[in-house]
Amino acid sequence: ERVLETSYHGLIKENETFVEITPLIKVDESKICGFHIIKKNKEIPFQIELVNELGILKAKKTLNCEKRKNYKFDITAVFCDGSHSKSASVHISVIDINEYSPTFLQPSYVTEVDEGRLYQEIIRVEATDKDCTPLFGDVCKYEILTADQPFTIDNEGSIRNTEPLSHKISHNHILSVVAYDCAMKQSAPVMVNIRVRRVCEAHVMGVAERIDYTANSLESVSLFPKIHLELCDMQCKGEDMVIQSSVSLKTKHISFGCDRDATQCLRRLSENERQQAGDSDSAGSGLVDLLQKNTDWTKDLVYDEGAEAIFHFDGSSGAIVPRSxxxxxxxxxxxFSIVTMFRHHSIASNDKHTKEHIVCSADDHKMNRHHMALFVRNCRLILLLRKDFNDGDLNIFSPAEWRWKIPQVCDNEWHHYTINVDLPKVELYVDGVRFESSVEDRHSNPEVIDDWPLHAAHGINTTLAIGACYQGSENRLKHGFSGDISEIKLSTRKVLTASQIRCGTDCAEKLLPPADHYLEPEQQIQSNTQMNKIVIEGSNKTNIELLLQQIQYINSKENPTIGRRNIQVMTTVSCPNKKAIRLPTIDTYIMVTPSGNQSAATASGSGLTSSSGTSSSVSGLYSKILDKPLTSDQKPQIVISGNSNHLVSYPDIKEGVKILAQINISIYTGKDIRPEMQKLDSCNVNVFPSLNPDHEEITIDDKDGTDESLFKFDIKTKISKEGVEMIGYDTIENYQHVLKSLVYINKKPAYYLNRVFKLTCSQVDDHFRSAEYTLTLTVLHPKQQPTSSAAANAGGASPPSNVLLAISTAPSEGQQHGAVAVDSHDNANQYAHAMLHSHDVQESQSKVRSSSNGAGLIGHEKLASSHSTMLIVVICASFVLLICGVGIARLRNNSTGSASGGLIGSGVAGHSRNTDKHQACPKVAADQQLDWDDSALTITINPMQNDNLSDESSESENSDSEDEEVMNGRYKNVSQLEWDNSTI
Known part of the structure; x- marks a missing residue:
């Protein structure tokens, strides 16, 4: 008989003994008295009991899933008579619990890597879990517990570096790594030791950070006496390795790109001229300097003091060279030859026809014919040379204009130009290099323009001018040059040779290559024409080092420019037909320092003062500049300090205020004060919001033109609506001088509440930059002042409370001077435009002064317009006449006496008060007020006059000169008004 199901399924946890059976084992206890487990070959660790008609299955002990996950056996029901029912199969699954943590296969891991490399995989760690199910028995995640390490690990246990490792920073990295099963049970940490192998990196060693050179020593100094090449056993298989090293001298920041010794050059040219001239009469063969210091024709030009003067031309200046x-x-x-050195200020303009002359020979009167000229136009250097009428047929064209299109003209840098003219041959040399003709876009360069010869003009000579061209018909200079010119020289009746031209362009400071006897076979040394770059190439590492150690620097100029010259060393190593390996670039610098016996006067003219020679000695520099020590990790700092807020009044801002008068700039470089660091390259003042050119501007205060010190600096200043830009290598003191001279002018201050000025300065080609210094300029808008109570009380009466007096009562003469003083030194008598009202009533005495002292006004004539004043005066006069008329009529009707009329106006000096209450028109003195009964008085004024008043008041604030016109114009007629008392 079947009393059991065919099969049963059960679940049991590892840490429990009760089995959950599905379906339940139900029997009838009246028939069934127990159960029996049929054992086969294996031991069955279960037992079954009959409890309340249910078969309860239990484990005899806790089970282990990791040993056996499933059990299968049969059970039968035992009848009370001892017989057995049919059997039923039982399937029991053991449920795993997360009793084990992941464990790593190795107790620790050790590996090695090369420095400087990024690896896809450095090492792989692996962990396992003894739990029997995937949830608890699989490892799903790995993690590096050690913080701030340049490593990462993925879910497979692969460790890689996130940045190249450095043996110098750390010889090894010890990581703590853990694993997690899928239930996020964490393992015990395992140590992973990653050792960093030092890899030899090819580089240049033994170069000093700074090389000192003493000015005027006329001796050379070795740059790299201890230089060494570390090539890390680099070799080429079966072939020689090629090593190439280049040494460059950077002097572009100096005024002319380098120190040039013009004195020696001129001396050499003069000797050559004398040797070539011999005893022959060739008076016109010399090189004539047209732009000299301390001459009658250049005394009005602006130039920088220094060993080599730099003349500044602004487009309107120039000079006429005397015929002597x-x-x-x-x-x-x-x-003839023209030699010049200039820096053209290229200004973006749509006008491509503007001529800017360097030198020009033109008619001296009547006409404006240009015979010879060298000028710049549309970024082209142009030579104009017109043949005279007697040089050929007037109907034959001949070359008359040569136009060179060269980038040097408009790059805002110094360049040396020489033009040799030997018709029909004309040659241009730029920085000592001959310009080769070419064809660009089907246009030849230079472009040569033909023209007719000049027509005959009897009695007309030529005038030679520099920096502009003389206009004979207008008797003035025109077409001026915009930029800086250092020299203009003219060689007449002779052209300069190529060697003479190079003499004027060669730098006095240069690199000296090694002597030839140091060279080995298959080695070569190359130098450029400027001698500021040397390239050494060879295969013998030891000999390359020896050649580099022999490179020297020399500055043969008498009083060279004091300061820094950067040196750059670049080295490449390569095998034939393979890509070259570039070693890290080495940067150092030469510091040209003043000689011990160099006086302050010599130093001021020798270039201590930046590229143009600002006057300052090094001894003064050391005594004035304060420095502070810096820590090893700090860089030189540019610190700008000063007040952050500046309050200004209306009169001050109209006349102009110095916005940066309180600033102070300091450079902190460390314990040792370094003079070359106490200079700036640029400063920028930005204005927020931008200036309105209609009524705002920033100017440089030159003290009415008497202070020329600003023009002696090598600081170029550009002022725009965005602010001020200053460029030039000069001292902090000179930069502060210019910054403190900046004046901000606002003709209409009521438009703004404040202005923000932001200042930044930089040094060494923008490598060091200051923090942004911010100054807020706040305009104090004045409030309208009430009428002086003292003046009101002097008249014995006060105005009605509902009438606002906009102009105070005129005080006595002594008080007038006091009022003027207050008005000029204080803002008490100034009124804001918004406080003006069209219903203001002005007293007659405040408008009229005694005629004995001259008609005029004091006080606040700025606050009223002529139309409104006339209207109020007429209204007041009409009411006074009406009141007087009514009073006279009453007197006549009452017949109580006769009243004596008095003049009411500005011609009464003294006064006496008549207290008769029946007197209709009492005599009014100059310091009294007119009394009337206004109890029933109502005045209605056109409200549209409010706008008119505001506009006129705003216009009256433009300038002090306009204020004087207002006083003399608007109120002149008012002071002439008198009462007509002929009928009183």
Whole structure:
């Protein structure tokens, strides 16, 4: 008989003994008295009991899933008579619990890596879990517990580095790594030791950070006496390795790109001229300097003091060369050369026809014919040379204009130009290099323009001018040059040789290459024409080092520019037909320091003062500059300090206020004060919001033109609506001088509440930059002041409470001077535009002064307009006449006496008060007020006048000169008004 199901399924946890059976084992206890487990070959760790008609299955002991996950056996029901029912199969599954943590296969891991490399996988760690199910028995995650390490690990246990490792920073990295099963049970940590192997990195060693050079020593100094190449056993298989090292001298920041010794060059040129001239009469063969210091024709030009003067031209300046220096001549008839060095200020403009002359020979009167000229136009250097009428047929074209399109003209840098003219041959040399003709876009460069010869003009000579061109018909200079010119020289009746041209362009400071006897076979040394770059190439590492150790620096200029010259060393190593390996670039610098016996006067003219020679000695520099020590990890700092807020009044801002008068700039470089660091390259003042050119501007206060010190600095200042930009290598003191001279002017201050000025300065080509210094300029808007109570009380009466007096009562003469003083030194008598009202009533005495003292006004004439004043005066006069008329009529009707009328106006000096209550028109003195009964008085004024008053008041605030016109114009007629008392 079947009393059991065919099969049963049960679940049991590892840490429990009760089995959950599905379906339940139900029997009838009246028939069934127990159960029996049929054992086969294996021991069955279960037992079954009959409890309340249910078969309860239990484990004899806790089970282990990791040993056995499933059990299968049969059970039968035992009848009370001892017989057995049919059997039923039982399937029991053991449920796993997370009793084990992951464990790593190794107790620790150790590996090695090369420094400087990024690896895809450095090492792989692995952990396992003894739990029997995937949830608890699989490892799903790995994690590095050690913080701030440049490593990462993925879910597979693969460790890699996130950045190249450095043996110098750390020889090894010890990581603590843990694993997690899928239920996030964490394992015990395992140590992973990653050792960093030092890899030899090819580089240049033994270069000093700074090389000192003493000015005027006329001796060379070795740059790299201890230089060494670390090539890390680099070799080429079966072939020689090629090593190339280049040493560059950077002097572009100096005024002319380098120190040039013009004195020696001129001396050499003069000797050559004398040798070539011999005993022959060649008076016109010399090189004539047209732009000299301390001459009559250049005394009005602006130039920088220094060993080599730099003349500044602004487009409107120039000079006429006297005929005693250069005689009028026909330049087209003879050979000649023009030598000049200039820096053209390229300004973006749509006008491509503006001529900017360097030198020009033109008619001296009547006409404006240009015979010879060198000028800049549309970024082209142009030579104009017109043949005279007697040089050929007037109907034959001949070359008359040469136009060179060269980038040097408009790059805002110094360049040396030489033009040799030997018609029909014209040659241009730029920085000592001959310009080669070319064709660009089907246009030849230079472009040569033909023209007719000049027509005959009897009685007309030529005038030679520099920096502009003389206009004979207008008797003035025109077409001026915009930029800086250092020299203009003219060689007449002779052209300069190529060697003479290079003499004027060669730098006095240069690199000296090693002597030839140090060279080995298959080695070579190359130097450029400027001698500021040397390239050494060879295969012998030891000999390359020896050659580099022999490179020297020399500055043969007498009083060279004091300061820094950067040196750059670049080295490459390569095998034939393979890509070269570039070693890290080495940067150092030469510091040219003043000689011990160099006086302050010599130093001021020798370039201690930046590229143009600002006057300052090094001894003064050391005594004035304060420095502070810096820590090893700090860089030089540019610190700008000063007040952050500046309050200004209306009169001050109209006349102009110095916005940066309180600033102070300091550079902190460390314990040792370094003079070359106590200079700036640029400063920028930005204005927020931008200036309105209609009524705002920033100017430089030059004290009415008497202070020329600003023009002696090598600081170029550009002022725009965005602010002020200053560029030039100069001292902090000179930069502060210019910054403190900046004046901000606002003709209409009521438009703004404040202005923000932001200042930043930089040094060494913007490598060091200051923090942003911010100054807020706040305009104090004045409030309208009430009428002086003292003046009101002097008249014995006060105005009605509902009438606002906008102009105070005129005080006595002594008080007038006091009022003027207050008005000029204080803001008490100034009123804001918004406080003006069209219903203001002005007393007659405040408008009229005694005629004995002259008609005029004091006090606040700025606050009223002529139309409104006339209207109020007429209204008041009408009411006074009406009151007086009514009073006279009453007197006549009452017949109580006669009243004596008095003049009411500005012609009464003294006064006496008549207290008769029946007197209709009492005499009014100059310091009294007019009394009337206004109890029933109502005045209605056109409200549209409010806008008119505001506009007129705003216009009256423009300038002090306009204020005087208002006083003399608007109120002049008012002071002439008098009462007509002929009928009183």
């Amino acid at each position: 220096v250069v005689q009028p001549q026909d330049f087209a008839a003879h050979q």
